[in-house]
Amino acid sequence: MNNKGRDALLFILPLICFVILFILIPVIGTLLNSLRQDVSFMPKRFIGFTNFVRLSADQKFWQSVLFTLVFPAISVFLEMVFGMVIAITLNQTLKLRGLLRGIALIPWAIPGVISARIWQMIYRYDYGLANYLLKFVGIGPVNWLGSSSGAFLCLVMADVWRTTPFVAIILLAGLQVIPTELYEQAKVDGAGPIKRFLYITLPLLSPIIIVALIFRTIDALRVFDIIYVLTGGGPGGATTSLSIYGYRFYLLGDFGYGSAISVMLFIFALIFALIFIKAGKFGRLSV
């Protein structure tokens, strides 16, 4: 090994140690565990793909797969829409713009468990804020957390609230590098704000939109905390994500089956990560 390689290794060694010990080994351990029968207080043994065969016949597993794929599709789409509105607003010249940007970060900065608790209270059937407000427009009361579609909607809204700021600031960074002359010129040509958005902002922002989209999708695939608090995966398993489903088996002490569920989620995330690396090719990795 040359000098440079040795020097570099010294500097990155601590990082490599931590990552191997606490991320890589556990992930490999989970992969191996998925091929084992590993239930607390019972002898462990290698059983090949038996756990996966059991998965393929498990209705509840397929229900969680469906949820895990549909949930990101809907919530990430909404996050993009709201994130765009917020990003464009934060990019204007405003009085107290710094303060407004700080305020926009708040939903992202507070712990997910706490935002889930706030939404849980807003959605209460009897004295929640949502039903109270809906009464004025003649709707309701809606049994939000008691019905499967209601629970799904609640989760989407809670997730959109908490992660839209992240999307907004990624998009904001993209907006800031669009040259203002383009807008000036379009203004001179008499283009209104909507035209300018459609013909300048959207096309120039598309690479950044894709980055935000994929970051968020991978994150939404592994959603856990808001479900744990808001619905517990219910009613009737309708909002059980793969993370929640796997956790449930860990809790029961069935580490083999829980690992198999985790591995399936891992595969989904990997597919998206590969897309990410491909999409990242447009100039992203120019260190």
Add this chain to the structure above:
Amino acid sequence: MVEREEAVLKKSGVIFVLFFSLIPVFWMLIISLSQSPDFLVNGEMVLTLKNYFDIIARHNLHFLDFLKNSIIVAGISSLFSTLIAALAGYAVSRIRFRGRMVFMILVLTLSMFPQICIIGYLYKFMSRLGWINSYPGLILPYIAWSLPLGLWIMLSYFSQIPRELDEAAMVDGANRFQILIRVILPVALPGFLSTILLLFIFSFNEFLFALMLTTDFHSQTVPVGIALFQGLHGELPWGYIMSASTISCLPVIIIALLFQRQIIQGLTRGAVK
């Protein structure tokens, strides 16, 4: 015409941002300050600080324990994670070693693993070490888990510092470690501090690891405490939950308001370009 249309759009945008971001937070505050959480249907609202006094004074609720654990765990792990990420970021930014790109992509890919794929095995690992329900049992995984984000942020700060600075120091006979400490870090200090703040928020908010790796108030963090909060008779004590939430949100809200510029820069440096 166009000008007025624009002004209206701008104002509606600002109002949307304010409503969107603040209504749930205000709702948390209002419930935490009201005597009973059902005032919307049961008549009048009585403001009180009783929930706050209770949550702080009643030791069997353990709220102050959760808060202390969270601050210790998030504080130590964000500090160490930033230090380790700074070392690695320096190497990637300054030493043209082979496989830099592969290294960065691998680290980035690691951060995309779902936590559930790590925690099952990590739980067993920590049990064997006897570190379940201990500070190191949480801090060490948190350091590892926040390293990828930390590395990308530190790298983006380092790559903005002109190389001439290092070269001048190298001519003076300084080795790479001395250059990092004496030349680079002082210049990158703002980046260093904002990385610590970002990673603090990151660890402060983490839930799944803390849920699996802790068992009681000796090391449970705020998210775990608030998620597992139970009333005596099944009904959730909303006043307590919301006052505990409000107090716990204060540090991160203050960080968000005071350091919005640094946070936004930190989060976006890696994504743009």
